[in-house]
Amino acid sequence: MNRREALFSLGTIAASLAVAPGLGAVELKGVPHDTQLSDDHMPQPAIRSGGFLVLSEAERRTLGALYDRLLPADEYGPSATEAGCLEFIDSQLAGHYGAGKALYLEGPIRPESELQLMGTAQFLASPLERYRSGLAALEAYAQRVDGQHLADLPAERIDALLGEMEAGRLDLGQAINSKGLFELLLQNVREGYLADPMYGGNRNMAGWKMIGFPGARYDYRPYIDRRGENLRLIPVSLIPAD
């Protein structure tokens, strides 16, 4: 985060002051002598309070059922929820990512040509809003069509729903682009499975162990000559957590 963003997050006060309090352009002359790690460059790990920040229990039940069909427990590794993907996404949705801080959200949006021109559907809603509305629509669909909570449906039925979403065929009402929602869920569940464990997912580095990725290692010079060899490197996390 730069200083401008810091000021704006204080609200509009700073921006509307006629004369800012003693600040002009940030002028640097000579080598800046700060040596400590910049605060806003420290990673922000998931809070491990055991509680959740934004997703309700009902939302987590629905989402967990979907995530565990996208990444089920099997011989290759634990399921998404076992690997911490709910903790991961809750933490992500509670922060800048969930708020869509990086997204350009000025209207108008033209749904009819977004996909054609941009190569992907685009949205004015933030990821948190898309999760909220998407999970509610899926739960409502299950209750209406199957007469049950989505989380109580058999695995094959959830797979069928996900398949329909992936193909863009599941009708979740005007407001929900089911294919776009599927892509968001798949992207995030994979992130939760493969991100550094400090973000709450990839518990025991299970995702990295599944494929043999050694994690946050920073020097492979001793190994470059061992081409084509199974190196069996033990993965490491940025902040040893487990």
Place this chain on the structure above:
Amino acid sequence: MTYKRPKADAVIVGLGWAGSLMAEELTRAGLDVVVIERGPYEVTHRNFPPSVAADELRYGARREALRPPSVQTLTFRNHRSQTALPGRDLSNWVVGYSVGGAGKHWSANAWRFTPADFTMATRVKERYPHMQLPEGLIVQDWGVTYDELEPHYDRWEKIAGISGKAGVLNGALQPGGNPFEGSRSAEYPTPPLERSRWNDLFHATTEKMGLHPFPIPAGTLGAAYTNPLGINLAPCTYCGFCGFYGCGNWSKSSPNACVIPALMTRKNFTLLTECTVLKAEKAADGKTVTGVTFIDSDRNIGFQPADIVIFAAFQFDNVRLMLLSQIGTPYDPATRTGTIGRAYNFQTMSYGFLYFENEYMNPFISTGALATQVDDYNGDNFDHSDLGFIGGAGILALSDQATPMGMTDRVPAGTKLWGSEWKKAFQHSYQNYAKIQGQGTSYAHAESYLSLDPNYTDDNGQPLLRMTFEFNENDRRMARFVRDRIADICRQSGAKTWEAMAFPDQPFSPTRAYDSGHTIGGTAMGLDPATSALNRYQQSWDAHNLFVIGASSFPNNAGYNPTGTLSALTLWTAKAIINDYLRQPGLLTR
């Protein structure tokens, strides 16, 4: 509040490769230089040491090092009959947003263009007098030649510590290098990187096919090195957190590691950070500019007067600043007149995706530029007489995909992308997948151009830049030819399955995975003010104390990454300013 700062000899907008190299030259020549940079000050030890950088979620997936669309994005359409839409989420528009610019987090493929790339119009006339080029294709000489740029390429490589192996040294072929390259006056400053497993396989395969593989030049250093500015750089550790990441080791060439530490010690250098330049101000005589207006981090408006103004704000922003400052004539595709926004071009990609069996590619051993390439089908290195297109591609085995999230889609075509089927396939592919990239040339077209968007604005309320772009027939023919050469290599490689594709077979869109981020042209340099915005010194034809440096100057793109060439051009322009312009301000092409 508005305020006026003390006058400078020169003000430079943006502190990436172009801005920092220009500032280094001008301050060394004694000029009082102010650089205005939109992003914050960032250095290795404070902002991206190894304990911070090795974070794929943050830098690879969320792309935190880049300028977010919320601050400024572009609008896009394929044809001018359409209404352009803004890119809302992450896309292939990968733009820098801090001191160091995109050079802080680039992948460091550190190329020179071939001599022919600068003079294709002349070349076509001489070598292919009967070739029918598609209607509307823009092919024009740059006005500067490879031979003129050679000393400046050499200087940049030495500042950056580029690793590699010369193929042609003072006209003599060298074993192990690229036999097709323009002649070099010196060997690379650091030795080539070690080859990855995949580089090795590709090398053996292409050599057997009679092609000429060589290690590509890389700004991931082959050895410890001290550059001409006295700065120590470290050898690359192949960590794989490279493109999109700042380097924690001082072992990837960047403005932050290679130039800015020296600049900061100079008394005649001033850096304003977190200030966005809104436009240059025109003088009453209409022939010069007086300085630049900017908005600072308190949202106050400042004016920086200067005798010389240099836009080094990246290709997109250079073109946008020209349009916002109303300097020169905006391009009009209906009449095909005007030069600002004209000659917009890109990079035409082809790919081979290969899947082996029982391999350990160990993809995590990687740099952004760990590659073996063949140039047999690049530029004008082969005879195009009966081919119906100009240009070609560098074809390379690139070991740049190290981290897992970015590889989740790399499973053989037709594989289900979720469930146990995907987990199984991904586990297998992670060690068995490999990639061949065809990084192709791009020639501009009369219907592809940049302009200001009439509907959407940035966080300062200024119009976004609008891109109107579609691949042209020359791109399509070239890319299909390259795709077929890639397929030949795939077939010989021993891969179990593979697919080869030419990107222009689909309409262009800004979010297609694996497409290039190399966006080029819009303020082309050249010899004729009717078809170029800048003369051969990157000096505005319309305001002689305004210079515009960056890939925005290239009338066409070569089958290589652009940064080596924009850096060499920057040094060429710096020399012209110091040796000629300062003595007698005015158009340098008088």
